[in-house]
Amino acid sequence: MLGFILIGIFILFMSIGVPIAFVIAIIALLGISAAPYIPTVTVVTKMFNGLNSFVLLAVPLFILAANLMNRGQISQKLINFSIAIVGHVRGGLAHANILVSMIFAGVSGASQADTAGVGKVLIPNMIESGYDKETAVGVTAASSTIGVIIPPSIPMIIYAGLTNASISSLFIAGIVPGVLIGLGMMLVVYILAIKKGYPKYERASLKKLFKLFCESFPALLTPIIIIGGIITGFYTATEAAAFASLYTFLISMFFYKTLKLKDIPDILVETLTLSCLSLFALAAASALGELLGYYQIATIAEQFFTTYITQKWLFMSIVIVFFLLIGTFMDAIPAMILFIPVILPTALKLGISPILLGIVTIITLAIGLVTPPYGLCLLIAAQIGELSIEKSFKTTALFILVILVVLIFVAFFPNIAFFIPQKMQPNLF
Amino acid sequence: GCGSKEVATEEAASKPIKIVAAHNQTSPENPYQIGMLKFKEVAESKSNGAFEVEVFAGSLGTSESELVEKLKLGAADVVVVSPGFMSQTGIEEIDLFALPYLFNNYEHWGKVVDGEVGKKMAKLIQEKSNNEFKVIGYWTAGVRHYYGNKPLTSMKDLEGMKIRTQTSGVVAKYWTQMGSIPTSVAWGELYQSLQQNIVDGAENAYPYFVQQNHHKTDNGKYITETGHDYTTRFLLANAKKFDAMTPEQQKTFLEAADAAVKAERDALYAQEEEYKNIAIKDGAEVNEIDRAPFIELAQPLQDEAAKEIGIEDLLKQVRDLK
Amino acid sequence: MIIKTIEKIQLRMGVVALSIFFLAILIQVFSRYAGISVIWTEEIANYSFIWAIFMGAAVMVNRKSHFRFNLLSQKIKGKKKIFLDITVDSILLIFNVFVSYYGIIATKSFWNYRWVAIQNFKMGYVWLCIPIMGITMAIYMMGHIIEGVKEMKGVE
Numbered sequence: 001m002l003g004f005i006l007i008g009i010f011i012l013f014m015s016i017g018v019p020i021a022f023v024i025a026i027i028a029l030l031g032i033s034a035a036p037y038i039p040t041v042t043v044v045t046k047m048f049n050g051l052n053s054f055v056l057l058a059v060p061l062f063i064l065a066a067n068l069m070n071r072g073q074i075s076q077k078l079i080n081f082s083i084a085i086v087g088h089v090r091g092g093l094a095h096a097n098i099l100v101s102m103i104f105a106g107v108s109g110a111s112q113a114d115t116a117g118v119g120k121v122l123i124p125n126m127i128e129s130g131y132d133k134e135t136a137v138g139v140t141a142a143s144s145t146i147g148v149i150i151p152p153s154i155p156m157i158i159y160a161g162l163t164n165a166s167i168s169s170l171f172i173a174g175i176v177p178g179v180l181i182g183l184g185m186m187l188v189v190y191i192l193a194i195k196k197g198y199p200k201y202e203r204a205s206l207k208k209l210f211k212l213f214c215e216s217f218p219a220l221l222t223p224i225i226i227i228g229g230i231i232t233g234f235y236t237a238t239e240a241a242a243f244a245s246l247y248t249f250l251i252s253m254f255f256y257k258t259l260k261l262k263d264i265p266d267i268l269v270e271t272l273t274l275s276c277l278s279l280f281a282l283a284a285a286s287a288l289g290e291l292l293g294y295y296q297i298a299t300i301a302e303q304f305f306t307t308y309i310t311q312k313w314l315f316m317s318i319v320i321v322f323f324l325l326i327g328t329f330m331d332a333i334p335a336m337i338l339f340i341p342v343i344l345p346t347a348l349k350l351g352i353s354p355i356l357l358g359i360v361t362i363i364t365l366a367i368g369l370v371t372p373p374y375g376l377c378l379l380i381a382a383q384i385g386e387l388s389i390e391k392s393f394k395t396t397a398l399f400i401l402v403i404l405v406v407l408i409f410v411a412f413f414p415n416i417a418f419f420i421p422q423k424m425q426p427n428l429f
Numbered sequence: 430g431c432g433s434k435e436v437a438t439e440e441a442a443s444k445p446i447k448i449v450a451a452h453n454q455t456s457p458e459n460p461y462q463i464g465m466l467k468f469k470e471v472a473e474s475k476s477n478g479a480f481e482v483e484v485f486a487g488s489l490g491t492s493e494s495e496l497v498e499k500l501k502l503g504a505a506d507v508v509v510v511s512p513g514f515m516s517q518t519g520i521e522e523i524d525l526f527a528l529p530y531l532f533n534n535y536e537h538w539g540k541v542v543d544g545e546v547g548k549k550m551a552k553l554i555q556e557k558s559n560n561e562f563k564v565i566g567y568w569t570a571g572v573r574h575y576y577g578n579k580p581l582t583s584m585k586d587l588e589g590m591k592i593r594t595q596t597s598g599v600v601a602k603y604w605t606q607m608g609s610i611p612t613s614v615a616w617g618e619l620y621q622s623l624q625q626n627i628v629d630g631a632e633n634a635y636p637y638f639v640q641q642n643h644h645k646t647d648n649g650k651y652i653t654e655t656g657h658d659y660t661t662r663f664l665l666a667n668a669k670k671f672d673a674m675t676p677e678q679q680k681t682f683l684e685a686a687d688a689a690v691k692a693e694r695d696a697l698y699a700q701e702e703e704y705k706n707i708a709i710k711d712g713a714e715v716n717e718i719d720r721a722p723f724i725e726l727a728q729p730l731q732d733e734a735a736k737e738i739g740i741e742d743l744l745k746q747v748r749d750l751k
Numbered sequence: 752m753i754i755k756t757i758e759k760i761q762l763r764m765g766v767v768a769l770s771i772f773f774l775a776i777l778i779q780v781f782s783r784y785a786g787i788s789v790i791w792t793e794e795i796a797n798y799s800f801i802w803a804i805f806m807g808a809a810v811m812v813n814r815k816s817h818f819r820f821n822l823l824s825q826k827i828k829g830k831k832k833i834f835l836d837i838t839v840d841s842i843l844l845i846f847n848v849f850v851s852y853y854g855i856i857a858t859k860s861f862w863n864y865r866w867v868a869i870q871n872f873k874m875g876y877v878w879l880c881i882p883i884m885g886i887t888m889a890i891y892m893m894g895h896i897i898e899g900v901k902e903m904k905g906v907e
């Protein structure tokens with residue numbers, strides 16, 4: 001009964017425009033004050049404790065790194081280089097858009113910074129070069145989802161914190177699906193380009209290519225240093241995040257000289273305001289998670305699933321459909337905080353490794369970044385391209401198909417998708 | 430819900446008293462869970478329905494500091510916590526139980542916690558927490574040993590090794606004095622860190638590190654039974670809630686706690702054997718070492734720490750029981 | 752006017768906390784590679800992080816920047832829209848009164864708890880960020896409601 005009332009209030013408050021993080025916190029407050037034996041003060045202590053975790057410290061660090069890349073015009077260098085490489089193919093700018101997102105993903109742990117940074121440059125550029133707005137916005141939004149799939153990845157770090165799975169294993173496992181999604185999107189662009197006759201650039205001369213390569217070399221090095229460092233165990237995820245920020249700061253300050261000391265306060269404010277939104281939502285979700293924990297929802301779910309669902313594939317399908325729905329109106333981080341503890345025991349019982357569950361969850365929730373009504377990357381791209389959400393979503397949907405195909409491949413053929421990481425760390429899969 | 434959690438005595442006779450029992454381990458086979466389930470079984474069956482116990486295995490929080498906070502606020506009634514997390518409540522004396530080589534073996538440990546020292550500590554905790562925490566039993570999370578990339582033959586082998594252990598307090602000091610570098614690594618990341626040379630070794634009890642497969646890594650497969658810490662865990666109850674019970678209920682409550690203590694320790698001892706055998710079967714190498722030089726090094730540190738927190742008498746009592 | 756000042760101070764506090772956080776992390780990383788163990792960085796980083804997030808979150812409430820669905824508020828106009836905004840702000844105000852109240856209770860309860868690495872530091876200073884967040888958010892919401900009511904009168 002209480003559950004139904006709370007769900008009713010949830011829907012009502014959501015639809016009248018109460019901020020989502022607050023709706024979650026209010027539901028937690030109401031639920032906990034109605035539940036016997038939990039003092040209401042638990043709501044605030046749980047919000048505090050939800051943030052009191054070492055793994056979360058990587059979040060603002062990665063956001064800082066991405067902000068520095070955009071501010072220090074490192075994104076611009078990467079874009080120039082990508083255009084030089086793939087610009088001569090039909091639909092070159094669209095290909096470059098995807099390629100730069102893949103490189104950007106190797107530094108940034110979030111997707112929004114990529115949409116904003118790359119989109120600001122490439123969306124106007126594409127429209128000018130004769131692409132229709134829908135494609136410019138769609139490619140930008142969809143390709144930026146790779147940001148959370150190719151490591152480093154903030155959702156992976158959060159997931160690891162929730163499940164005690166190893167961050168570096170998750171990171172390694174994300175590389176192949178991330179690259180596959182990028183290549184798949186390029187294939188779609190290729191087909192579209194031929195059908196619609198997208199423009200192409202003249203092939204860059206070897207000399208120019210070499211010059212651009214040298215110019216962007218320090219920037220290109222960033223993902224290699226970061227991913228390489230995490231895989232070889234040179235540093236932990238939080239350290240990698242710190243290092244990414246420091247490195248981008250140093251090269252844009254002293255090598256490119258595109259950053260000035262007076263830019264720093266602005267970058268800090270930007271980093272704070274961006275980080276605090278998802279982290280406050282996370283704090284609120286922790287409070288609601290306490291309520292679910294008190295009612296032992298995870299045990300109930302486990303009993304339910306193990307009675308009615310005994311096949312791995314069926315469970316996986318349910319997880320995917322569920323997170324697809326949740327992702328349309330909720331951020332990946334609170335969604336995981338609320339539901340991963342609920343489904344994890346069942347997954348373990350069915351013999352699904354936490355790494356596999358994590359990758360599947362994260363790819364599924366990445367789709368939520370570009371699905372309306374609440375898809376941040378779609379909203380940002382649409383805003384840059386001055387296009388309605390409905391129209392933006394139309395081309396994006398085509399690329400979502402690519403993500404879905406890769407997702408299904410990973411979920412149901414994990415032995416092929418994780419062949420390399422499995423060889424590297426046999427007892428983690 | 431809102432407001433006060435105290436259960437009135439008259440009401441208790443008619444309506445069952447709900448007891449929220451929580452610990453931070455999620456595995457159903459963990460000794461904590463076995464102990465808590467025993468508590469539930471005895472408390473419910475012997476009280477004629479006066480108690481209703483619900484056990485939360487990690488679902489009310491997997492960090493110990495959170496469990497302590499919950500106990501204080503009345504969001505949990507019975508919890509298990511380690512000395513390190515208790516001392517942050519300002520009761521420094523608890524650190525006694527975390528001193529390296531305080532105990533020789535389980536027998537010595539048992540004599541201490543179940544005897545006079547255990548009683549004194551319980552009284553101290555109750556007084557210093559303003560009658561908020563009541564110790565109703567002492568549990569253990571096993572005896573901690575070294576494991577790393579080489580077997581220890583003497584203390585010298587530790588020179589320059591990065592060991593995952595506490596990075597503050599007496600424990601860190603001890604490992605530093607032995608020549609190693611205490612390094613902080615999250616528990617969930619330790620497997621990777623061992624595998625990838627971020628640390629050269631770690632220290633823990635068999636059931637804990639074998640379950641995580643640490644013994645299967647190159648940097649974890651040499652186990653030396655240093656036995657530097659026979660760990661103590663506090664089974665704590667909300668003292669106010671306890672005081673509100675009828676004498677008869679209190680008696681049952683404590684009986685249940687005693688049964689839980691026995692069940693938890695038995696389970697732990699059995700698992701320690703079991704997981705040691707698993708480690709050996711998986712190819713890990715176990716060796717023993719003369720503990721005398723290690724104990725000798727620990728003595729002055731114990732003295733120093735005891736003096737600092739003003740528990741020299743307790744330390745002497747512990748030593749006298751050897 | 753006063754609200755502007757509060758927001759400015761709060762944003763500065765958040766940025767300072769975030770900077771302390773960055774510095775602590777850098778010190779921690781470097782000290783690990785140098786083979787020294789610096790014990791206090793982890794706690795400093797953790798707690799300044801929490802302060803930064805809660806201060807930032809409060810500022811973002813004032814700026815109406817938290818993620819929300821605005822389908823309904825985009826569809827309606829004029830008086831109805833102002834009324835809807837006032838409703839949402841009132842819900843947030845009530846919630847934040849509770850956050851302030853329970854934040855004070857929590858801060859009082861844990862005031863004398865100690866940090867693990869720096870035993871002289873009290874946990875109270877850390878917990879204080881919750882009531883501060885709650886109270887400032889409540890003030891911001893009152894400001895929004897007062898402005899909404901004024902606007903409502905202007906429409907008539």
Ligand code: NA
Nearest residue numbers: 105147150152
């Ligand atoms: Na990434």
Ligand code: NA
Nearest residue numbers: 097101140143
């Ligand atoms: Na892109």
